[in-house]
Amino acid sequence: MTEAPKAFQPRPRSVHDLLFAPGSRGVLIATSKDPDAKRTFVVTPPAGTYVDGPAGPVAIKIPVTVAAAAAITRETRMLIAIGKLDLGEFGRTVPRYLETLDSDGLPAVVTTVLRGVPMSVAYHRWLHTSRPRAVAEDFALAGGWLRHLQLATAGARTRITWAHEVAGDVRTRWSGHPKFEAAQVRLAAADRQLRGYRAAATVVHGDYWFGNLLVDDGRISGVVDWESGTRSGWPLRDLVRFALSYCLYLDRHTRPGREVRGHRGLRRIGFGAGIRYGLLEAGWLPDLVRLYLRTGLETLGLPTILWYGAALAGLGEIAATANDDDFAAQHLELLAGLPYWPLTDGTKPR
Known part of the structure; x- marks a missing residue:
């Protein structure tokens, strides 16, 4: 008996696909040396990158360690859960999840940028x-x-x-x-x-x-x-x-x-x-x-x-x-x- 083929799961886009896309501009705004260290970039991707997202900059949080990847996964789940709540205008004070990218086998998260x-x-x-x-x-x-x-x-x-x-x-x-x-x-x-x-x-x-x-x-x-x-x-x-x-x-x-x-x-x-x-x-x-x-x-x-x-x-x-x-x-x-x-x-x- 042959095993049924698994559904095709497309590989997430790479962090490099967004950071180095033609026309992208970005800056590193935060980094740390903690056990769950991450690097956070604010990037202005090419127009039309996110059809339902902002026309301007986005934030990318990239893990440096496996512990950081686990933290990013927890944050991703949390932002998705909050995004499903009806918070009205107050919801604008919480980053909105846009996409998960691949960073050398670890997940990186892309969200909206909050002013302030x-x-x-x-x-x-x-x-x-x-x-x-x-x-x-x-x-x-x-x-x-x-x-x-x-x-x-x-x-x-x-x-x-x-x-x-x-x-x-x-x-x-x-x-x-x-x-x-x-x-x-x-x-x-x-x-x-x-x-x-x-x-x-x-x-x-x-x-x-x-x-x-x-x-x-x-x-x-x-x-x-x-x-x-x-x-x-x-x-x-x-x-x-x-x-x-x-x-x-x-x-x-x-x-x-x-x-x-x-x-x-x-x-x-x-x-x-x-x-x-x-x-x-x-x-x-x-x-x-x-x-x-x-x-x-x-x-x-x-x-x-x-x-x-x-x-x-x-x-x-x-x-x-x-x-x-x-x-x-x-x-x-x-x-x-x-x-x-x-x-x-x-x-x-x-």
């Missing part, structure tokens, strides 16, 4: 994070975009088991680490706070930090890098990730041991001093952090008192999932050294 400048550009300008008004605008922009996404994609409400899931992931990666048990105790405390409530599952970006947010004319014009996203997940993930990442780099431009300009009591000492400051201390920035988290919780129909438990779970998630081992371990150690509950804002856990 990464929020990280303004963040790292001199004195930006020392000005209350500028920082408040950043939090308002990030929180506003996230609120639209979560309200537009909310599904059924289920009991919040996020912290418990994170604890399992941390156990898988860090069992045996000297700070593992202390971190697990904090995650257990977060789980006790969160699991008594229900939240609607939403689309989750998964890496919602200021480097992935594009700003144009005073609004969020785009959010990129969806490789860690999910079609239906815990919305607290994105809410907390932005706050933690914003605090983490507050001391980036300060010499070790010195006080960070504009933030009385914050010194560049060790890893995560900005996160401890934002979660535990008094000051205008910690006030903004807590306001942002509480406002996000209210949007999700949750008690504002849950902000700290959610922050602990968010730190654990970074420790469990960050692709750089040192970065992940530093978050584990930071989590292990935090109190079970903040002592400065007068709130008490249930």
Whole structure:
């Protein structure tokens, strides 16, 4: 008995077919040295290349490693899933999938280009994070975009088991680490706070930090890098990730041991001093952090008192999932050294 012939599957076009097509013009806009390193080009292909796509430039993300190829595959699936949702004009802030290309046997993804400048550009300008008004605008922009996404994609409400899931992931990666048990105790405390409530599952970006947010004319014009996203997940993930990442780099431009300009009591000492400051201390920035988290919780129909438990779970998630081992371990150690509950804002856990 002969085997039935398989249906013909055309080989994807090569990256070179687009990058070096007659009339194409492009520029490399991003590259990295991470384990899942990628190179991102913005290319203006010949007219008519994409009948249903943009007439202007497109973005091509090319993997450098096998791990990067897996990340690109995840992002491709995520963008296709989001593209099927009815998000109206809001959908224009998410890249639209156009094509998968072959890059020496690995997949490269082509998407629409979103207008705007990464929020990280303004963040790292001199004195930006020392000005209350500028920082408040950043939090308002990030929180506003996230609120639209979560309200537009909310599904059924289920009991919040996020912290418990994170604890399992941390156990898988860090069992045996000297700070593992202390971190697990904090995650257990977060789980006790969160699991008594229900939240609607939403689309989750998964890496919602200021480097992935594009700003144009005073609004969020785009959010990129969806490789860690999910079609239906815990919305607290994105809410907390932005706050933690914003605090983490507050001391980036300060010499070790010195006080960070504009933030009385914050010194560049060790890893995560900005996160401890934002979660535990008094000051205008910690006030903004807590306001942002509480406002996000209210949007999700949750008690504002849950902000700290959610922050602990968010730190654990970074420790469990960050692709750089040192970065992940530093978050584990930071989590292990935090109190079970903040002592400065007068709130008490249930």
